[in-house]
Amino acid sequence: MKVLVIGGGNMGLTYAEAIAKSRFLKDRDLLILDASKEKTEELRKKSHFAVYESLNDCVPIADVIFIAVKPYHAQALMEDLKPLVSEGQIFISLMAGVTIQALKNGLGRNKVVRAMPNLPAQVGKGLTSFTASDEVSRLELSTVENLLDTTGRSVRLDTENDVDASTGISGSGPAYIFYFMQSMLEAARKMGFSEHDSKVLVEQTFAGAVELFASSDLDPEAWMNRVASKGGTTRAALDSMEDNNVKALIQEAAYAAFNRAVELGKEYSDSDA
Numbered sequence: 217m218k219v220l221v222i223g224g225g226n227m228g229l230t231y232a233e234a235i236a237k238s239r240f241l242k243d244r245d246l247l248i249l250d251a252s253k254e255k256t257e258e259l260r261k262k263s264h265f266a267v268y269e270s271l272n273d274c275v276p277i278a279d280v281i282f283i284a285v286k287p288y289h290a291q292a293l294m295e296d297l298k299p300l301v302s303e304g305q306i307f308i309s310l311m312a313g314v315t316i317q318a319l320k321n322g323l324g325r326n327k328v329v330r331a332m333p334n335l336p337a338q339v340g341k342g343l344t345s346f347t348a349s350d351e352v353s354r355l356e357l358s359t360v361e362n363l364l365d366t367t368g369r370s371v372r373l374d375t376e377n378d379v380d381a382s383t384g385i386s387g388s389g390p391a392y393i394f395y396f397m398q399s400m401l402e403a404a405r406k407m408g409f410s411e412h413d414s415k416v417l418v419e420q421t422f423a424g425a426v427e428l429f430a431s432s433d434l435d436p437e438a439w440m441n442r443v444a445s446k447g448g449t450t451r452a453a454l455d456s457m458e459d460n461n462v463k464a465l466i467q468e469a470a471y472a473a474f475n476r477a478v479e480l481g482k483e484y485s486d487s488d489a
């Protein structure tokens with residue numbers, strides 16, 4: 217089986233490297249292509265995949281094709297791909313918002329998977345949600361799942377709306393955590409800690425909390441209660457967050473991402489024209 221990754225940026229390269237590391241494929245069976253000359257040079261310095269410059273040379277020989285370009289490049293890419301693709305090839309799109317119907321129309325093919333990865337894939341801790349068109353068989357789905365799992369874990373969802381919703385939780389979610397980290401770092405600096413100490417305080421606090429959470433079935437509220445003593449410091453902080461509606465604001469942010477994913481889907485569904 218040959219797997220082609222189109223777009224060697226953050227996500228495409230992350231996937232290509234994870235698949236390469238997994239030894240799921242032989243080295244020369246992993247193909248990659250990026251439109252940028254600079255990126256292509258960078259890719260050539262890595263030895264574990266075959267770097268291509270022309271779609272004509274790699275698309276016809278691939279069994280599975282990852283599409284990892286920005287959504288606004290989808291239309292132009294699909295126009296270039298359409299005359300080169302063939303029956304039986306499976307397309308896995310990592311693009312936010314681009315719908316299965318837009319992909320089917322744009323490519324003129326039916327075996328399409330729409331996946332939403334997240335950035336921790338870079339360290340093997342990614343979460344990729346996905347859904348597939350009916351034309352992808354059970355056997356093919358298990359190949360897809362194996363490929364996605366090379367970057368961490370995957371969750372198969374029933375509908376595209378679920379994929380859009382998961383974009384608001386896991387796809388964009390790492391950025392919310394970084395936002396929280398940044399807020400804590402700024403608070404630490406304001407309190408007078410050095411850059412180094414602020415980083416240690418924040419980093420270890422996040423790492424420790426995540427590990428605790430993963431170590432048992434307790435929900436976050438139960439953990440909050442274990443940290444907070446009655447009338448103590450944590451309660452003062454949690455009360456302040458509740459008074460300021462922080463929870464509702466975070467939920468609103470997650471919905472903003474979800475809604476944007478739906479909106480992107482509408483913007484890019486013109487690709488069937």
Ligand SMILES: NC(=O)C1=CN([C@@H]2O[C@H](COP(=O)(O)OP(=O)(O)OC[C@H]3O[C@@H](n4cnc5c(N)ncnc54)[C@H](O)[C@@H]3O)[C@@H](O)[C@H]2O)C=CC1
Nearest residue numbers: 223225226227250251252284285286287289293311312333
């Ligand atoms: N960065 C993230 O955390 C996440 C990104 N995604 C999705 O992944 C996709 C890629 O995002 P990034 O990797 O962050 O973008 P990026 O900008 O780092 O990489 C995209 C690459 O595609 C290349 N490219 C553009 N047009 C091309 C074409 N016609 N043929 C070949 N290569 C082409 C560009 O040169 C660039 O290297 C996006 O559609 C985004 O929605 C999804 C979830 C998370």
Ligand SMILES: O=C(O)[C@@H]1CCC=N1
Nearest residue numbers: 312334383387388389
């Ligand atoms: O911001 C974006 O549109 C992409 C999709 C999820 C994470 N990054």
